[in-house]
Amino acid sequence: MAHGHLVAEDALTMERQWKLPDRGTVGIVFLIVTESVLFSMFVIAYLIYLNKSLVGPYPKDVLELPILASICLLSSSGAIVFAEHALKHNRLGSFKLWWAVTILLGAYFLWATAVEWRKLIFEDHLTIATNLFGTTFYSLVGLHASHVIVGLIFLTIVFVLTLLGFPIQTQLRRVLFLSWYWHFVDAVWVIVFTVVYIIGLPR
Amino acid sequence: MTDELHHGEAGERSEGAHIQLPAPTFWPMVFAFGLTLLFAGLVTHWAVGVVGFVITFRAALGWWHNVIPHEEHEEVPIEPELRPAPILVETRSVVRLRAGEQGHRQRVPEEVHPYSAGLWGGLIGGAVMAALACLYGLFAQHSIWYPVNLLAGVVIPGMGSATLEQLRAFNGLAFIAALVGHICISGLMGIVYAVMLPMFPKYAPFWAGILMPLFWSGLVATTLNVIDPAMNGRINWLWFVICQLAFGLVGGYFIARSTSIKTMQSWTLAERAFVEAPGVRPVREDEEK
Amino acid sequence: MAAIDYPLQRPKAEPGEFSFSETLYKWVATVDHKRLGLMYVASALIFLIVAGIMATVMRVQLMFPNGHVVGPDTFNRLFTMHGTSMVFLVGMPMVAGFANYLVPLMIGARDMAFPRLNSFGFWIFLLGGLLLYYSYLGGGGLSGDGSAPDVGWFAYAPLTERGFSRGHSSDYWALGVLVSGFGSIASAINVIATTFCMRCPGMTLKRMPMFVWVMLIDSWLIVVALPPLSAAQVMLLLDRYLGANFFNTQNGGSAVLWQHYFWIFGHPEVYILIFPAFAILSEVIPIFSRKPLFGRPAMVAAVVAIGFISLGVWAHHMFAVGMTSWSNTFFAASSMLVGIPTGIKIFNWTATMYGGRLRFTTALLFCCGFLFQFLLAGLTGIMLAVAPFDWQLHDSYFVVAHFHFTLVGGLVFGLFAGMYYWFPKAIGKMLDETLGKWHFWLFCIGFNLTFIPLHFAGMLGMPRRIYTYAPGRGWELWNFVATIGVFFQIAGILFFIYNVLRSTLRGQPATDDPWDGWTLEWATSSPPPEYNFEKLPVVRSSRPLWDLKHPQDPDWKWE
Numbered sequence A: 001m002a003h004g005h006l007v008a009e010d011a012l013t014m015e016r017q018w019k020l021p022d023r024g025t026v027g028i029v030f031l032i033v034t035e036s037v038l039f040s041m042f043v044i045a046y047l048i049y050l051n052k053s054l055v056g057p058y059p060k061d062v063l064e065l066p067i068l069a070s071i072c073l074l075s076s077s078g079a080i081v082f083a084e085h086a087l088k089h090n091r092l093g094s095f096k097l098w099w100a101v102t103i104l105l106g107a108y109f110l111w112a113t114a115v116e117w118r119k120l121i122f123e124d125h126l127t128i129a130t131n132l133f134g135t136t137f138y139s140l141v142g143l144h145a146s147h148v149i150v151g152l153i154f155l156t157i158v159f160v161l162t163l164l165g166f167p168i169q170t171q172l173r174r175v176l177f178l179s180w181y182w183h184f185v186d187a188v189w190v191i192v193f194t195v196v197y198i199i200g201l202p203r
Numbered sequence B: 001m002t003d004e005l006h007h008g009e010a011g012e013r014s015e016g017a018h019i020q021l022p023a024p025t026f027w028p029m030v031f032a033f034g035l036t037l038l039f040a041g042l043v044t045h046w047a048v049g050v051v052g053f054v055i056t057f058r059a060a061l062g063w064w065h066n067v068i069p070h071e072e073h074e075e076v077p078i079e080p081e082l083r084p085a086p087i088l089v090e091t092r093s094v095v096r097l098r099a100g101e102q103g104h105r106q107r108v109p110e111e112v113h114p115y116s117a118g119l120w121g122g123l124i125g126g127a128v129m130a131a132l133a134c135l136y137g138l139f140a141q142h143s144i145w146y147p148v149n150l151l152a153g154v155v156i157p158g159m160g161s162a163t164l165e166q167l168r169a170f171n172g173l174a175f176i177a178a179l180v181g182h183i184c185i186s187g188l189m190g191i192v193y194a195v196m197l198p199m200f201p202k203y204a205p206f207w208a209g210i211l212m213p214l215f216w217s218g219l220v221a222t223t224l225n226v227i228d229p230a231m232n233g234r235i236n237w238l239w240f241v242i243c244q245l246a247f248g249l250v251g252g253y254f255i256a257r258s259t260s261i262k263t264m265q266s267w268t269l270a271e272r273a274f275v276e277a278p279g280v281r282p283v284r285e286d287e288e289k
Numbered sequence C: 001m002a003a004i005d006y007p008l009q010r011p012k013a014e015p016g017e018f019s020f021s022e023t024l025y026k027w028v029a030t031v032d033h034k035r036l037g038l039m040y041v042a043s044a045l046i047f048l049i050v051a052g053i054m055a056t057v058m059r060v061q062l063m064f065p066n067g068h069v070v071g072p073d074t075f076n077r078l079f080t081m082h083g084t085s086m087v088f089l090v091g092m093p094m095v096a097g098f099a100n101y102l103v104p105l106m107i108g109a110r111d112m113a114f115p116r117l118n119s120f121g122f123w124i125f126l127l128g129g130l131l132l133y134y135s136y137l138g139g140g141g142l143s144g145d146g147s148a149p150d151v152g153w154f155a156y157a158p159l160t161e162r163g164f165s166r167g168h169s170s171d172y173w174a175l176g177v178l179v180s181g182f183g184s185i186a187s188a189i190n191v192i193a194t195t196f197c198m199r200c201p202g203m204t205l206k207r208m209p210m211f212v213w214v215m216l217i218d219s220w221l222i223v224v225a226l227p228p229l230s231a232a233q234v235m236l237l238l239d240r241y242l243g244a245n246f247f248n249t250q251n252g253g254s255a256v257l258w259q260h261y262f263w264i265f266g267h268p269e270v271y272i273l274i275f276p277a278f279a280i281l282s283e284v285i286p287i288f289s290r291k292p293l294f295g296r297p298a299m300v301a302a303v304v305a306i307g308f309i310s311l312g313v314w315a316h317h318m319f320a321v322g323m324t325s326w327s328n329t330f331f332a333a334s335s336m337l338v339g340i341p342t343g344i345k346i347f348n349w350t351a352t353m354y355g356g357r358l359r360f361t362t363a364l365l366f367c368c369g370f371l372f373q374f375l376l377a378g379l380t381g382i383m384l385a386v387a388p389f390d391w392q393l394h395d396s397y398f399v400v401a402h403f404h405f406t407l408v409g410g411l412v413f414g415l416f417a418g419m420y421y422w423f424p425k426a427i428g429k430m431l432d433e434t435l436g437k438w439h440f441w442l443f444c445i446g447f448n449l450t451f452i453p454l455h456f457a458g459m460l461g462m463p464r465r466i467y468t469y470a471p472g473r474g475w476e477l478w479n480f481v482a483t484i485g486v487f488f489q490i491a492g493i494l495f496f497i498y499n500v501l502r503s504t505l506r507g508q509p510a511t512d513d514p515w516d517g518w519t520l521e522w523a524t525s526s527p528p529p530e531y532n533f534e535k536l537p538v539v540r541s542s543r544p545l546w547d548l549k550h551p552q553d554p555d556w557k558w559e
Ligand SMILES: [Cu+2]
Pocket: C266, C267, C270, C313, C314, C316, C317
């Protein structure tokens, strides 16, 4: 009796032409999708509760535009692109430089947030329990800041490994994914900034 | 970098007797355990959370060690005794039906009865029905005009208040009204039969002859007090149903006897559009021979 | 690069030479999708039995008016844990388990895209579930009277706020579900990446088995629908631990926000849960009808449509809270809209069976049960989508009967069909068909005996979640019959358990392709070797095995 084989004669040609997306790319894209939904829930909560606080302080009393911090965070996205580019062309020195710049810009942003929160808590007496503004503000900005922290931890690990002489150019793919995550964190900040500091602050 | 192959880690990388698979590791499990403890710290004691953090941290290191610089693999021996049985070619041969072939039913029905057969069947059935109804009139009211007058009540409003005597007597107007009405309805129902018969299962005339009259009787029974109050008060439902069944069986029989014609629905679009060009029409089995 | 890589070479091992600790290590440290899939299904079955016992206790309590089996507090905990377990610890791991086991086999891959993430996903689901059950010991916190959550499976805030839910029971609910949710997200992303990136040569999206298509859309739904629940749970925890005001009405917070967030997750969730059954039916019915799936493109389109429409219907669970009539109208209309693709699926399964050469194996029997029961569930669903009708029957036993018809009559029947179908592949032994038929008929009769009467009890006004009721309202008969049905179901499940154990230990060995299948999982041995395929297969149609078995009439000529 005859029997067939799953691997046909033209299998080799078929296999050679067979191209599929990279699994890391797909994974990180859908991680970003699910994170975006998470963020949008907090954004919606912020918008729903806008101007619904029963007691002060209200946004217009206490919020100041974090212009410098925002510029820093957004430009860190550019810095990481340069770093990536340098790594692709195997220029390790330039990579280290731009990577450090990215980390510093991100760290400054985090520092600025910390300073802002200290002012809000100790001078303006706005805590998460004070009113709806406090609740939504701290949770939305805090959620974003926690993502910045996670990003910074990973960035730092890469930096330290590089300094220790680890051949980081072999990990180009993973560095790329990390940079995508960082871009995502920055993009979220654009939305958070718009919602909290532009829509939420009537002029 | 081998792990950049598009097949992922466990792709085609068998070298002779071994196949590379991702190596087993318990660190993801430990990581999950630490993370759960970290959250459990919120509901139990902060110390639990601290332990959870430590475990999570250690497990993260372990996990990283597993994938950096390179994902760990294991060479799994190919076991010849685990080879699947060969896939056998089925000896029964398969013939694929094509549009337009005999027996390829795309839509039911494939063949229909001509409308003329429906019309004639309806008229013959109507005649039998009328005869039965008159017979009933003769038995029950000693007058064949009784059912005729009742039927005329559909269009002649005065019939509702007619006495029994008037109903038994011949009434020319009522006769013509009843005759025209009966012929029209019988003919139309016959055409409906002709359309519907091919859609019934086996013994179509029988099923159609039983089911259709029953449905029709049900419809009449629910609406009769609106359209013909005279009849509604005096009707004998048993005889009514018997007459309907007679119509159904006789009409169905005559329609089914007619030679049926093929619908074009199993033809291809080009064929139905009567496009005449080589290759448009599929070559059918019988023509190949 | 290759120089750094020293793969471990595993020596050839004779079966039976593993010690207990080695076997344990093999299972605990495994990253093999088949082992993880089996562990998912096994733990889901254990949770199913636990939650089923809870349901039994509740039904016994409600068998007669003024029941005295459990008190009101225990009853509240029972229905909360029953619902939460069935959805998050039975339904979700069943999704992950079936997808894990079958997707790589069906697309001709050797493992999932992220094998370690896969292992993490399983363990965090299991540990999250155990954390939830630990609440029976630690739920009351340090105040002593520890017990489980008692706020219902959708845990409406503000009733879960600190002021209304003392102790830690609601925290356990939020944390346990949140933690096991990480596992669901992880496995969903993994399934998506696997289907996109691990298909064997020739396996285009068009040729992908229907099962894989449905699981792909299912994972998409998990990825976009689970975060709203996680967000709401994080907000709840912020409220409870840090005194935030998301759901604190005293401070301006909304009493409806939780409901919106929960049901933005909750409605897609019911599709997430039913999709594995859709996936299984789409494989089992064609095989036992000896016909390819009817209207395959329409089936794919329908499942994709559900994947999007079901994201916009959530507020049909909230008609009774008093939304604007525009919202009511919108959500009623969109809910009915989602019935269209679902109807397409029912029609296509039926059309697949129509004119087929049916083999009524246990698997196909369960599929038939599904078709009838899920249709009924869909019809009551359309009824409940009509807002005024819903006002009348909201939170009544009619609703309970409706969703048990979808989830038991639909999902569980589908899962059983899948288990009878793929058990030979996974274990290498056939499940006994005679015992299987006992299982089917007892379970089917018992299920209908339990849940058909509950429709009537609901229409007579019996509210859900009451722990007892006074006689004389016309509910006695329905409740009595419903509880009788439970015993039939238990008998059916006992037949199933006995069948699984007996067949595993000394069942008839399965051939590699016992059902004359068409998809790739039947091209490997039963059970498959760790590497699934010695050589990665190459396919040219959506039924690669058909092509091999019928070389004179392969599918690829026609696709
Ligand atoms: Cu819903």
